[in-house]
Amino acid sequence: MPETTQQTTFSRAFQIQMRVVSALLRRELIALSGKKGIGFLLMLVEPLIFVSAICVFFYLTRRTVGNVPVVAFAMSGYCVMWGCRFQMMKMMNVVAANRSLLYHRYVKIFDLMLGRSILQICSTSISFLMFAPIIYIGLVDFPVKPYLVVFSWLAVLWYGWSLGLITSSIYGLVKMGEKICIVIMVLHIWITGAFMMVEWLPPDYRGYYLLFPMVHATEMMRDGLFGNRVTAHYSVLYMVCANMVLTYLGLVLVRKLSQRGAMDDSD
Amino acid sequence: MIRIKELCKSYRTRRGPRQILKDITCTVHKGEKLGILGCNGAGKSTLIRIIGGIENPTSGSVTRTMSVSWPLAFQGGLAGGLSGLDNLRFICRIYQVDFVAARASVEEFSELGNYLQEPVKSYSAGMRARLAFAISMTVDFDCYLIDEVSAVGDRRFNEKFKNRLLDKTRDRSIIMVSHFYGVLREYCNRAAVLDAGVLRVYDDIKDAIHNYEQILYGKTITF
Amino acid sequence: MNDIAKITKSDVNVPLPGGKRKKNRSRVSPSFLQKMIAYARGHKLFMVMVVVPSALSVLYFGLIESDIYVSECRFVVRQPERKNLSSLGSLLQNIGISSVREEAFTVREYVLSRDALKIIDENLNLRKAFGSSKVDIINRFDPLGIDDSFEALYKYFLGQVTVDVDLTSSIATLTAKAYAPNDAFNINEGLLFMSEGLINKLNDRARKDMLSIALKDVEDAEAEAKNRAMALSIYQDKEILFDPAQQSTMQLQQVDRLQTELIAVRGQIAQYREFAAASSQIRALEKRASELRKEINAEMAKVAGGSESMSQKLIEYERLKLDREFSEQKLAAALTSLEQARAEVQRQQLYLERIVMPNTPDSAIYPRRFLNILAAFGMLFIVYGVVKILLIGVLEHHE
Structure with missing residues (x-):
């Protein structure tokens, strides 16, 4: 909390935070890569392998979903799902793993989360770029509206980030935190809209399904990828508002955690 | 200068909040070694952590100049997962x-x-203690917060550490927690008892030790 | 420093400003306005991010935003009977008349198409209805007068008209939003009318498609039957044939008769040889016999053998007759299928049935001013909270 008399200016504080976050980023990289940088490579490859395995599987079965090639459909779904789930997964224990770093006054819990999530965003985004070679070899057509694909990906990352803040705080705040996080993550297999389109649901139930913000992002991505070949239902406004609320919730929880002191149970 | 003002800290436990620090007010000037x-x-480590700014007081304030x-x-x-050098690299980046x-x-x-x-x-x-001290010596602080660690090193290292620290902190401050009166006498010029x-x-350190002894043996300790 | 601690704490828990600060410092009873200004100075971020935008949203949603009138109608596309129903569908819809969901979607696509918009625009001048200066500047079509192209209008139009098809009942709901009750009604009515036109066009087209093939078949079969009949009669005419079978029977009877006569003549010749060998009658009789034999041969040749024989003619005749019979059957089949096609067309006739007529709204149900303001408030608070916490987070990194 603010205890200094030397009033730190905002820009100075921001500089410090950036310094800390970048140091944390490098630290995370070193921790991941061990000595030779294999770890980071692995981290990139991890979602990549997953997505490509899915692709190969569906490519071999050679089916189409509606009038959309199944590879593209599966890829879009899995990318969205992993885009938010990976962040949750990796951010969950970030505080517990880096507790000792909090001994440095400059290092705040939020910074730990920020560093981790930046790394995650990079790695999942790189795996998302798997689309490029797949488009290149012609398995998937070039997106009809590329800007929608990009926007929806950003929305996915934003959502994942917010959820990451929430889960990692819950993990630290609540005794049952880990279990709650696991439930949230398992839920996210289903509420991301990865496996189906809203159009396939009876109209009466679409509204309920569309309450999940990730469904909007997935639909948006499919609209961007396939254009008129699918009927997409989504509302950008709702998605942005929901993400905003989740971000707020996450930040409040993170503050709660950092106020309580993450070191309570260290000794 | 570090000014601690009306500082309170309580932890939540299963039987409700437990107050550890009650209304602590104290000032450490530059060059003072407490x-x-x-x-x-008793809450020594907690106090040190609050002074270090890595834990928040429940109420009150700590002002650092x-x-x-x-x-x-x-x-x-x-x-723990990183090598000593990587840790050093990280700390160098932050500070x-x-x-x-x-x-x-x-x-x-080290x-x-x-x-x-x-x-x-x-x-x-x-x-670990040697590394921690070695790293902390590389950063110029006005005040060093030391929590018991001096007890860990061997004698030679302690000598070395003492020389370095005293050399470095001639005009700087130390806030140190220790159970060893000798260490306190060596390093500090003031002492406080947290009870x-x-x-x-x-x-006078002697008074503090005397008082502390009284507390230690004079009454049963309740947690 | 205490102040900062207090502010941050209160701001973290609730994104509402603490506001205690200025009260304590109030001097000799400052006016309300002075208090307000002092408060605003103390909470710049809050003012900029929440108070000002909230005021703007109240202003806009509460006062400026134009009334939106909604006209709604419901219809269903029906068909007397349908084949290929799924088992579930047939369970549900095995009554004579069923609704057709696919066609309802066709109607939806049409209503939301540029074609429909073009016609509506020609009749109602949508640019004027949506772009008039009475409509508030945010909702207005082409508010800055930059782009009033048809594409822009189409985009705008898609925001104004919705068609929802209920999957279970197949009832389609067509709603049109506009800034005047009559405009909403006219657009809705126009679109519905055009949808009916579309259904009729589809029917016509289906009828034409299905019947034209059958009709052409009938025509072809008719022409062929005529040709065949003609060919047969020409042949008969040419060969002077009426009924070749009977004709050949007659000829065979002739041969028979001639042979009988020949046998009789031969008997007479034999008698004369026996009893009056020198009779001149013999020569005459022999002459007659040879005449008869010639005659018989000639008659026989007519019936069988030789290119002019009756049997040869019979082959050709039978072929032509068979052709004629086939073509007659073909014609009959074509006529039957034409009848079937007619019945089928009748059965597949689509009807657009209006369930709820378009209404002329007498009050504006949109915008939901209060809810919009409330939502704007909520979102502004949330955004403020996020920014505030992030800022506090940054500021925690003091030296």
Whole structure:
């Protein structure tokens, strides 16, 4: 909390935070890569392998979903799902793993989360770029509206980030935190809209399904990828508002955690 | 200067909040070296952490007008998964210290040699303390917060450490927690006793020790 | 410093400003306005991010935003009977008349198409209805007068008209939003009318498609039957044939008769040889016999053998007759299928049935001013909270 008399200016504080976050980023990289940088490579490859395995599987079965090639459909779904789930997964224990770093006054819990999530965003985004070679070899057509694909990906990352803040705080705040996080993550297999389109649901139930913000992002991505070949239902406004609320919730929880002191149970 | 004002800290426990620090007010000027005595569980480490700014007081404030080190303790400050050098690199980045110079100084001071390349979690307590002190010496702080660690090193290292610290902190401050009166006498010029959440500062270390002894043996300790 | 601690704490928990600060410092009873200004100075971020935008949203949603009138109608596309129903569908819809969901979607696509918009625009001048200066500047079509292209209008139009098809009942709901009750009604009515036109066009087209093939078949079969009949009669005419079978029977009878006569003549010749060998009758009789034999041969040749024989003619005749019979059957089949096609067309006739007529709204149900303001408030608070916490987070990194 603010205890200094030397009033730190905002820009100075921001500089410090950036310094800390970048140091944390490098630290995370070193921790991941061990000595030779294999770890980071692995981290990139991890979602990549997953997505490509899915692709190969569906490519071999050679089916189409509606009038959309199944590879593209599966890829879009899995990318969205992993885009938010990976962040949750990796951010969950970030505080517990880096507790000792909090001994440095400059290092705040939020910074730990920020560093981790930046790394995650990079790695999942790189795996998302798997689309490029797949488009290149012609398995998937070039997106009809590329800007929608990009926007929806950003929305996915934003959502994942917010959820990451929430889960990692819950993990630290609540005794049952880990279990709650696991439930949230398992839920996210289903509420991301990865496996189906809203159009396939009876109209009466679409509204309920569309309450999940990730469904909007997935639909948006499919609209961007396939254009008129699918009927997409989504509302950008709702998605942005929901993400905003989740971000707020996450930040409040993170503050709660950092106020309580993450070191309570260290000794 | 560090000014602690009406500082309270309570932890939530299953039986409701437990107040550890009660309305502590105290000032440490630059150059002052304060030793803190207290029985186990009196809240010394908590106080040190609050002074270090890594834990928030429940109420009250800590005002720092000088730079304060992180609390040098058995654990904390170093990431177990990283090698000593990587830890140094990280700390250098945060505190903006030139890594090359710092590395030379750490290698020289810690005498850890090749162990610096090994993960910190494989270190013994003494090695860890040596590394922590060596790293903290590379950063220029106005005030060092030391939590018990001096007890860990061997005698030679303690000598070395004392010389370095006293040399470095001639005009700087130390806030130190220790159970060893000798250590307190060596380092500090004032002492305080933390008992039942209340901090009493004595200008003479002897008085503090005397008082502390009384507390220790004079009554049963309740947690 | 205490102040900062207090502010941050209160701001973290609730994104509402603490506001205690200025009260304590109030001097000799400052006016309300002075208090307000002092408060605003103390909470710049809050003012900029929440108070000002909230005021703007109240202003806009509460006062400026134009009334939106909604006209709604419901219809269903029906068909007397349908084949290929799924088992579930047939369970549900095995009554004579069923609704057709696919066609309802066709109607939806049409209503939301540029074609429909073009016609509506020609009749109602949508640019004027949506772009008039009475409509508030945010909702207005082409508010800055930059782009009033048809594409822009189409985009705008898609925001104004919705068609929802209920999957279970197949009832389609067509709603049109506009800034005047009559405009909403006219657009809705126009679109519905055009949808009916579309259904009729589809029917016509289906009828034409299905019947034209059958009709052409009938025509072809008719022409062929005529040709075949003609060919047969020409042949008969040419060969002077009426009924070749009977004709050949007659000829065979002739041969028979001639042979009988020949046998009789031969008997007479034999008698004369026996009893009056020198009779001149013999020569005459022999002459007659040879005449008869010639005659018989000639008659026989007519019936069988030789290119002019009756049997040869019979082959050709039978072929032509068979052709004629086939073509007659073909014609009959074509006529039957034409009848079937007619019945089928009748059965597949689509009807657009209006369930709820378009209404002329007498009050504006949109915008939901209060809810919009409330939502704007909520979102502004949330955004403020996020920014505030992030800022506090940054500021925690003090030296």
